[in-house]
Amino acid sequence: MRVVVEADGGSRGNPGPAGSGAVVRDTGGSVLAERSKWLGVATNNVAEYQGLLAGLRAAAELGADDVAVRMDSKLVVEQLSGRWKIKHAALRALAEEAKGLVAGFTSVTFDWIPRAENAHADRLANAAMDDRADGGSDAPQAGGDAESGAAGEPGATQEPGTTEQSGATQEPGTTRQPAEDSGTTTQDRTRPSGWNGAVGSPTKILLVRHGQTAMSVDRRYSGRGDVPLTELGERQAQAVAARLAGMDGVPGAPVLASPLGRTRQTAEAVVAATGSELSFHEGLLETDFGGWEGLTFTEAAAEFPELHRSWLGDSTVEPPGGESLEAVFERVGVVLHEILDRYAGRTVVVVSHVTPIKAMLRLGLDVGPSLYYRLHLDLASLSIVEFYPDDNASVRLVNDISHL
Numbered sequence: 128m129r130v131v132v133e134a135d136g137g138s139r140g141n142p143g144p145a146g147s148g149a150v151v152r153d154t155g156g157s158v159l160a161e162r163s164k165w166l167g168v169a170t171n172n173v174a175e176y177q178g179l180l181a182g183l184r185a186a187a188e189l190g191a192d193d194v195a196v197r198m199d200s201k202l203v204v205e206q207l208s209g210r211w212k213i214k215h216a217a218l219r220a221l222a223e224e225a226k227g228l229v230a231g232f233t234s235v236t237f238d239w240i241p242r243a244e245n246a247h248a249d250r251l252a253n254a255a256m257d258d259r260a261d262g263g264s265d266a267p268q269a270g271g272d273a274e275s276g277a278a279g280e281p282g283a284t285q286e287p288g289t290t291e292q293s294g295a296t297q298e299p300g301t302t303r304q305p306a307e308d309s310g311t312t313t314q315d316r317t318r319p320s321g322w323n324g325a326v327g328s329p330t331k332i333l334l335v336r337h338g339q340t341a342m343s344v345d346r347r348y349s350g351r352g353d354v355p356l357t358e359l360g361e362r363q364a365q366a367v368a369a370r371l372a373g374m375d376g377v378p379g380a381p382v383l384a385s386p387l388g389r390t391r392q393t394a395e396a397v398v399a400a401t402g403s404e405l406s407f408h409e410g411l412l413e414t415d416f417g418g419w420e421g422l423t424f425t426e427a428a429a430e431f432p433e434l435h436r437s438w439l440g441d442s443t444v445e446p447p448g449g450e451s452l453e454a455v456f457e458r459v460g461v462v463l464h465e466i467l468d469r470y471a472g473r474t475v476v477v478v479s480h481v482t483p484i485k486a487m488l489r490l491g492l493d494v495g496p497s498l499y500y501r502l503h504l505d506l507a508s509l510s511i512v513e514f515y516p517d518d519n520a521s522v523r524l525v526n527d528i529s530h531l
Contacts, residue, residue, distance in 0.1 A: 178252060330515075337390045337393040338393050346424065350415050351412065397478060419431070463514070508527060
């Protein structure tokens, strides 16, 4: 028998009161089983894994042999698909438990879905947190609403997808140890770890958008077209480079950039000011807008009215001959994983475009896709996000242009 398992989990405080939810459906969409469980104190990532475990157990109880797992946790999906390493001990233990359950089926697939498509499991997880039944059972419960998205602005391409990259992992019901000491008798409250319990030295990523181009002046869709900076754009690049050169830990830090001309020029200005080493990564390229490349928002909307309208509200929609926002989000997640693997605990400068930068910020914030439709990023702006080795994260700065 083939079934679909939709699973979710959440924590109010991360770590904080947590719950998990799962629903098992047949191939026609009918609900076969529901699970909702209070977890005590845990993190988002732990809760997501617990939701998956509950769903797999329910599928096994139903006698399923073919299981399609659908989750809005990119971390869980990527880790159990073998594409991402599992660094934290608590998550490794949960992943091993999940793999043991998977081995009992003939076939199991893992697919990421947007949070809005995981509303049923989300409601069950929230119901468990609302109920707060101590040591709660795997009984069906109801309540809670799924997050909804919103339309976004043109030219500042937005992303879909949910990636669980925040939350210091912790076994359910355990007590969080005191946050890292600053080296003095008073805890350093300026560090995120002083508030959210993050453990270890973070990898700090400074996100820089390229300077002005002729396409940005006219507010045209500018994806893979290789356009140079304007004179103002060059001055903007110099300004953000000088800003970075004066920041602690940045001189000499590696610089990664999209290989397009506008990002290359901006990155070269940064390297000249900081004495850093520059490398390029195609995963940091802007969205491929296909047939919309070079068009203004108005022109694209007039020529492709229905498709353009759909694209503004659905991150899986592709421009004509182009790339969906979800596809961009997926490749940026891979880039982030590579950065964390190669430069763990260091400072890294990333020079890129609107879409990849928003994707990286969303990975840090652990929020829904509405961020991509509501967040504005100026030319030559600076944003900062820190990723901790325990899967926690902290966004420290967004769209700062005080250097311009």
